[in-house]
Amino acid sequence: MPAKYEGLDFYNIDAHLTDEERMVRDLVRQWVDDKVLPIIEKHNRAHTFPDELIPEIGEMGLLGMNMEGYGCAGMSNVAYGLACQELERGDSAIRSFVSVQGSLAMHPIHSFGSEEQKQKYLPKMARAELIGCFGLTEPDYGSNPGGMVTKAVEDGDHYVLNGAKMWITNGTIADLAIVWAKLIPQGGTLADGVIRGFIVEKGDPGFSAPEMHGKHSLKASVTSELVFEDCRIPKDRILPHVHGLRGPFSCLNNARYGISWGVLGAAQACFHSARDYALTRIQFDKPIASYQLVQNKLAWMLREITKGQLLALHLGRMKDDGTMFHEQVSLAKMNNVDIALDIARIARDMHGANGILDEYPVMRHMANLETVKTYEGTHDIHNLILGRWITGIQAFF
Amino acid sequence: MKIGVLLKQVPASDSRIKIADPQRGVALDDVKWEINPYDEFALEAALALLDAKVASDVVLLTVGGADTEQRIRDGLARGATAAVRLDDAAFGGSDCLGVSRILAAAVKAEGITLVFAGKQAIDGDNAQVPAMVAELLGWGYVGEVDQLEVTGAGAKAWRAAGGGARDVVEVGLPAVIGCDKGLNQPRYASLKGIMMAKRKKIDVKGAGAIGVDAGSVGASAALVSETNWGEPPARPPGRVLQGDDAARVKALVAALRDEVKVI
Ligand SMILES: Cc1cc2nc3c(=O)[nH]c(=O)nc-3n(C[C@H](O)[C@H](O)[C@H](O)COP(=O)(O)OP(=O)(O)OC[C@H]3O[C@@H](n4cnc5c(N)ncnc54)[C@H](O)[C@@H]3O)c2cc1C
Numbered sequence: 001m002p003a004k005y006e007g008l009d010f011y012n013i014d015a016h017l018t019d020e021e022r023m024v025r026d027l028v029r030q031w032v033d034d035k036v037l038p039i040i041e042k043h044n045r046a047h048t049f050p051d052e053l054i055p056e057i058g059e060m061g062l063l064g065m066n067m068e069g070y071g072c073a074g075m076s077n078v079a080y081g082l083a084c085q086e087l088e089r090g091d092s093a094i095r096s097f098v099s100v101q102g103s104l105a106m107h108p109i110h111s112f113g114s115e116e117q118k119q120k121y122l123p124k125m126a127r128a129e130l131i132g133c134f135g136l137t138e139p140d141y142g143s144n145p146g147g148m149v150t151k152a153v154e155d156g157d158h159y160v161l162n163g164a165k166m167w168i169t170n171g172t173i174a175d176l177a178i179v180w181a182k183l184i185p186q187g188g189t190l191a192d193g194v195i196r197g198f199i200v201e202k203g204d205p206g207f208s209a210p211e212m213h214g215k216h217s218l219k220a221s222v223t224s225e226l227v228f229e230d231c232r233i234p235k236d237r238i239l240p241h242v243h244g245l246r247g248p249f250s251c252l253n254n255a256r257y258g259i260s261w262g263v264l265g266a267a268q269a270c271f272h273s274a275r276d277y278a279l280t281r282i283q284f285d286k287p288i289a290s291y292q293l294v295q296n297k298l299a300w301m302l303r304e305i306t307k308g309q310l311l312a313l314h315l316g317r318m319k320d321d322g323t324m325f326h327e328q329v330s331l332a333k334m335n336n337v338d339i340a341l342d343i344a345r346i347a348r349d350m351h352g353a354n355g356i357l358d359e360y361p362v363m364r365h366m367a368n369l370e371t372v373k374t375y376e377g378t379h380d381i382h383n384l385i386l387g388r389w390i391t392g393i394q395a396f397f
Numbered sequence: 398m399k400i401g402v403l404l405k406q407v408p409a410s411d412s413r414i415k416i417a418d419p420q421r422g423v424a425l426d427d428v429k430w431e432i433n434p435y436d437e438f439a440l441e442a443a444l445a446l447l448d449a450k451v452a453s454d455v456v457l458l459t460v461g462g463a464d465t466e467q468r469i470r471d472g473l474a475r476g477a478t479a480a481v482r483l484d485d486a487a488f489g490g491s492d493c494l495g496v497s498r499i500l501a502a503a504v505k506a507e508g509i510t511l512v513f514a515g516k517q518a519i520d521g522d523n524a525q526v527p528a529m530v531a532e533l534l535g536w537g538y539v540g541e542v543d544q545l546e547v548t549g550a551g552a553k554a555w556r557a558a559g560g561g562a563r564d565v566v567e568v569g570l571p572a573v574i575g576c577d578k579g580l581n582q583p584r585y586a587s588l589k590g591i592m593m594a595k596r597k598k599i600d601v602k603g604a605g606a607i608g609v610d611a612g613s614v615g616a617s618a619a620l621v622s623e624t625n626w627g628e629p630p631a632r633p634p635g636r637v638l639q640g641d642d643a644a645r646v647k648a649l650v651a652a653l654r655d656e657v658k659v660i
Contacts, residue, residue, distance in 0.1 A: 023594075024588060024591060027585060060586075060588060062588065073587075073588035
């Protein structure tokens with residue numbers, strides 16, 4: 001029997017976790033071993049999301065787990081991070097599903113929704129009876145969402161939405177979409193619009209969500225367009241308590257925080273595979289692990305994963321005690337994705353030709369991490385955020 | 398109905414076990430612990446009866462030190478309603494009979510009418526405790542159960558009887574059931590369960606609290622002592638048969654008949 005997966009814990013981070021946090025980590029780790037790893041390559045190959053896992057994810061309580069009330073588990077942000085780490089060790093698609101549902105769809109309702117909206121949606125979303133998605137990016141506005149052209153206008157007791165979103169995770173399978181659009185005052189133009197959040201439900205007239213095809217990355221995740229053609233929604237579907245980009249950015253900060261943990265799971269999966277492979281692959285009569293160049297790569301991986309863990313844990317503790325600011329999240333998201341992607345690439349190389357096979361998880365993780373580098377703020381956008389923090393000079397435009 | 402689940406922690410099934418001392422036993426310092434896998438079936442059987450409202454309480458019973466509490470918490474997180482950890486200086490060094498006396502006394506003290514246990518624990522593989530607990534209590538025992546129906550008054554239990562045959566045993570309550578693989582699919586804990594487990598108290602009880610005679614348990618009362626620990630003999634290396642297919646088949650048949658004597 002192969003030994004059970006054990007996470008890397010070179011600096012004894014375990015000792016800094018509470019019992020509950022360790023239990024959550026172990027629970028999700030076991031579940032990923034039992035339920036995700038045996039089926040994920042099949043789904044990746046078929047470009048399908050493993051729908052059958054959705055009810056179990058809900059039953060465990062992973063959706064919106066770091067939020068209070070409304071059927072959410074109310075756990076610490078560190079526990080949420082650990083869950084993300086274990087999920088992404090399975091596949092970035094599974095972690096993305098949980099990130100989108102919790103941080104991008106439930107969070108805005110929880111933080112900016114009316115009491116009626118919270119009661120109506122959150123308990124069902126926590127149980128995975130309703131799936132949500134988050135529509136911010138548009139075909140022509142990715143890193144610059146403030147330029148969005150999707151708009152809403154008032155019409156009696158309805159809003160009417162027009163425009164299109166692109167690259168929307170879970171879009172086609174979602175029961176509701178949190179859509180960010182510019183609300184244009186009567187007689188105004190796009191320039192007068194203020195970004196607001198709207199809850200659009202599947203089946204609303206004028207709303208469709210066709211799936212996007214042809215991805216080489218995040219293949220086991222559903223990615224969609226959201227199309228609004230005179231889409232009419234009742235007025236009580238606007239999120240009343242937020243105006244402007246602060247709304248979507250607050251969601252992104254939560255999800256980015258989860259990513260800074262999640263990618264460490266993918267990195268550890270690659271590290272483990274590379275280490276095991278290097279110990280058993282014989283070239284020139286010795287395991288390749290006995291060569292200094294190979295050891296150097298493994299030592300570098302250990303070093304970067306350990307640093308990434310300390311970063312994520314400290315960030316989580318600051319998020320829990322309310323002292324975290326968003327530039328700190330940018331640094332952790334950028335750094336940890338960066339090292340995870342490099343680790344995946346080097347692990348791929350260390351597997352030689354076998355590294356391109358789906359018998360090993362490395363190339364799947366490598367391809368997935370290309371998406372993770374781009375979404376939730378690209379690597380360079382986070383550099384610009386940090387550059388502005390350091391110099392006080394914005395360099396976005 | 399109050400159900401008791403006998404929960405033991407054992408070294409994880411993929412642990413590499415080393416002998417610490419031929420007289421004392423194996424080195425357990427670096428071992429990762431888990432709930433005995435058969436006890437997971439026992440716990441699930443109990444929780445299913447709790448869900449079905451046949452049971453009102455599911456009490457975990459563990460003999461052991463504070464280091465077992467993580468496993469007990471895990472059981473509470475899955476849904477057990479209470480837990481008693483049985484710990485006393487007098488309990489140290491108990492053999493199976495001693496452990497059974499402690500557990501039987503606790504079962505009585507807790508007012509339990511149905512006990513689920515794993516059919517055996519995967520560390521010692523003795524498969525003695527559940528039957529001894531039943532005997533000490535004067536209750537019926539069915540072991541190796543892989544299918545079960547519990548009504549208010551009794552239970553009907555199925556188990557493999559060898560050669561594909563099945564035993565069907567009916568037992569009146571109170572009773573002890575030894576659970577085997579196949580009985581059910583143990584559930585995962587939930588995050589809410591984990592949060593609730595934090596608030597559930599693990600009662601720690603010693604000999605006096607459960608009314609067990611301290612002289613009847615522990616090392617001094619043990620009838621069984623383990624004296625000579627050693628590694629299993631190294632496996633002889635395999636043999637690769639040589640020659641063409643026909644010669645190899647011949648050699649294989651000869652070896653199976655004359656050396657291994659299985660055909
Ligand atoms: C699989 C997948 C799932 C996604 N899921 C979602 C989702 O659920 N919801 C959602 O709203 N979006 C989602 N996205 C979209 C994602 O957030 C965007 O792709 C991302 O914000 C980048 O936008 P873009 O693709 O338009 O790239 P661009 O913004 O066009 O960027 C292209 C390149 O230019 C660089 N760049 C841009 N501006 C500057 C600048 N000022 N200075 C220097 N360099 C710059 C970028 O760093 C990047 O390297 C998803 C994307 C993918 C791939």
